[in-house]
Amino acid sequence: MSLPPLVAPAAELTVDEIRRYSRHLIIPDVGVDGQKRLKNAKVLCVGAGGLGSPALMYLAAAGVGTLGIVDFDTVDESNLQRQIIHGQSDIGRPKAESAAASVREINPYVNVVIHNTALDRDNVKEIFSQYDLIVDGTDNFATRYMVNDAAVLLGKPYVWGSIYRFDGQASVFWAEHGPCYRCLYPEPPPPGMVPSCAEGGVLGVLCASIGSIQVTEAIKLITGIGEPLVGGLTVYDALEMTYRKIKVRKDPACALCGENPTVTDLLEDYEDFCGAVSPEAEEAAVDSTITARELKDWQDSGKSIFLVDVREPAEYEIVRIPGATLIPKGDILSGEALARLPQDRQIVLHCKSGVRSAEALAAVKAAGFKDAVHVQGGVLSWIKQIDPSLPAY
Amino acid sequence: MNVLLNGSAHVLPDGATVAEAVAVATDRARGVAVAVNGEVVPRTGWPDAVLRDGDQIEVLTAAQGG
Numbered sequence: 001m002s003l004p005p006l007v008a009p010a011a012e013l014t015v016d017e018i019r020r021y022s023r024h025l026i027i028p029d030v031g032v033d034g035q036k037r038l039k040n041a042k043v044l045c046v047g048a049g050g051l052g053s054p055a056l057m058y059l060a061a062a063g064v065g066t067l068g069i070v071d072f073d074t075v076d077e078s079n080l081q082r083q084i085i086h087g088q089s090d091i092g093r094p095k096a097e098s099a100a101a102s103v104r105e106i107n108p109y110v111n112v113v114i115h116n117t118a119l120d121r122d123n124v125k126e127i128f129s130q131y132d133l134i135v136d137g138t139d140n141f142a143t144r145y146m147v148n149d150a151a152v153l154l155g156k157p158y159v160w161g162s163i164y165r166f167d168g169q170a171s172v173f174w175a176e177h178g179p180c181y182r183c184l185y186p187e188p189p190p191p192g193m194v195p196s197c198a199e200g201g202v203l204g205v206l207c208a209s210i211g212s213i214q215v216t217e218a219i220k221l222i223t224g225i226g227e228p229l230v231g232g233l234t235v236y237d238a239l240e241m242t243y244r245k246i247k248v249r250k251d252p253a254c255a256l257c258g259e260n261p262t263v264t265d266l267l268e269d270y271e272d273f274c275g276a277v278s279p280e281a282e283e284a285a286v287d288s289t290i291t292a293r294e295l296k297d298w299q300d301s302g303k304s305i306f307l308v309d310v311r312e313p314a315e316y317e318i319v320r321i322p323g324a325t326l327i328p329k330g331d332i333l334s335g336e337a338l339a340r341l342p343q344d345r346q347i348v349l350h351c352k353s354g355v356r357s358a359e360a361l362a363a364v365k366a367a368g369f370k371d372a373v374h375v376q377g378g379v380l381s382w383i384k385q386i387d388p389s390l391p392a393y
Numbered sequence: 394m395n396v397l398l399n400g401s402a403h404v405l406p407d408g409a410t411v412a413e414a415v416a417v418a419t420d421r422a423r424g425v426a427v428a429v430n431g432e433v434v435p436r437t438g439w440p441d442a443v444l445r446d447g448d449q450i451e452v453l454t455a456a457q458g459g
Contacts, residue, residue, distance in 0.1 A: 047459055049459060050458065050459055051459045052459070136459070137459040138457075138459050139457060139458055139459045140457050141455070141457045144457060161459065162455070162456040162457060162458055162459060163456060163458045163459060164456035164457075164458045167456065168456075169453070169456065183435060184426050184433060185424060185425075185426055185455045186436045187423050187424065188423065188424050188455065188457075189421065189423050189424025189425070189454070189455055190421060190423055190424070193421060193424065194424060194454060194455060194456065194457065196457055196458060197458035197459075200458075202458055233426075233433065233453075235453065244431075245431075246428045246431055246432065246433060246451070246453075247428075247431060247432040247433065248426075248432075248433045249432070249433065249435070251435035251436070251437065252435075253435065253436075253437040254435075
């Protein structure tokens with residue numbers, strides 16, 4: 001299904017612009033008309049991270065006239081393995097500003113709009129309404145559902161992409177012409193079941209594989225060429241080196257864009273909808289959470305503790321708290337590793353930041369270790385408060 | 394009947410539905426999408442979508458990374 005161009009053409013291209021975009025202009029399908037549409041287009045990139053980096057750079061180079069960048073975060077050293085819009089000297093700088101500087105360097109004819117803020121239910125509609133098209137490059141389910149809901153409620157198309165390790169998915173969600181994100185994934189996975197890139201890792205270059213699909217689709221929508229990925233899900237497997245396209249239809253029972261919608265405005269709380277921590281974990285952690293400093297004091301006082309690192313082996317390789325025994329969370333949740341926990345010592349669980357250890361704590365307590373505790377902030381807190389010479393990741 | 398579930402051969406009882414195939418592939422139904430022969434079956438349709446011999450079923454997991 002082809003669709004008419006999303007954006008009307010600008011009045012004209014300058015001589016400088018004609019020189020710059022000549023390789024587009026001589027493609028018959030794009031031509032001067034298509035380039036004028038790109039010039040007139042206003043595209044918002046949500047997140048200047050892994051997907052946002054290549055997306056913003058190629059959208060800028062392609063001559064999209066107005067590029068919005070929304071990101072509240074600052075550049076961290078661990079971003080640079082994949083977030084190629086930022087460089088060494090940008091560490092500590094707001095990502096929106098760092099990305100804007102790169103965009104201006106790539107193409108001075110782009111009007112860059114910086115939204116150095118966290119997208120939330122109070123500003124998302126106002127920000128989205130200033131743009132023709134949204135590119136979703138966020139890194140968490142809560143924001144992804146909010147982006148989807150806001151786009152559907154405003155009738156805006158958006159180009160969606162997600163990545164994890166070696167796998168990527170991309171689609172165009174536009175409720176007017178096809179399904180929305182909720183038609184595909186009505187609800188997020190249970191909290192703790194699907195790791196983020198910070199927990200599970202991501203191959204840096206995967207960002208380019210998926211980000212470039214998103215830009216390709218953005219250009220096609222703006223100029224009205226080809227078959228947009230509306231009603232299609234592209235699934236990329238870097239290890240097999242395969243791209244597959246799966247058909248997705250609008251779900252008549254979709255809570256948001258279906259025939260009898262039950263979601264008619266933004267949700268009050270998207271964090272709550274996605275539940276960063278399961279209710280069981282939250283309950284288990286009450287009065288059973290210690291700080292990294294308290295753990296150190298327990299160790300120094302000779303208290304009989306059994307410290308369990310519930311992260312994955314690759315993370316244990318990178319950095320560990322002295323004295324910790326590695327038992328990945330999955331082995332605790334499955335019950336397989338419970339026999340390895342001593343009955344006569346104080347059980348202390350930790351992970352990277354305190355989320356996974358809370359999940360494991362719920363299982364350990366349910367298995368009868370009533371006085372077990374977990375470490376708030378995990379190994380990252382340990383590094384910060386106890387031993388800054390260790391590498392954070 | 395014989396089906397391909399995430400690329401591996403599986404035997405399911407005749408008349409098995411998409412919902413039953415999902416239960417074989419994963420112990421949770423939230424945050425996954427299912428495609429049969431290259432087309433996603435919406436969540437609400439799982440209990441009524443009866444599979445056929447030779448169907449290729451793919452259970453996709455939502456990822457949040459970006």
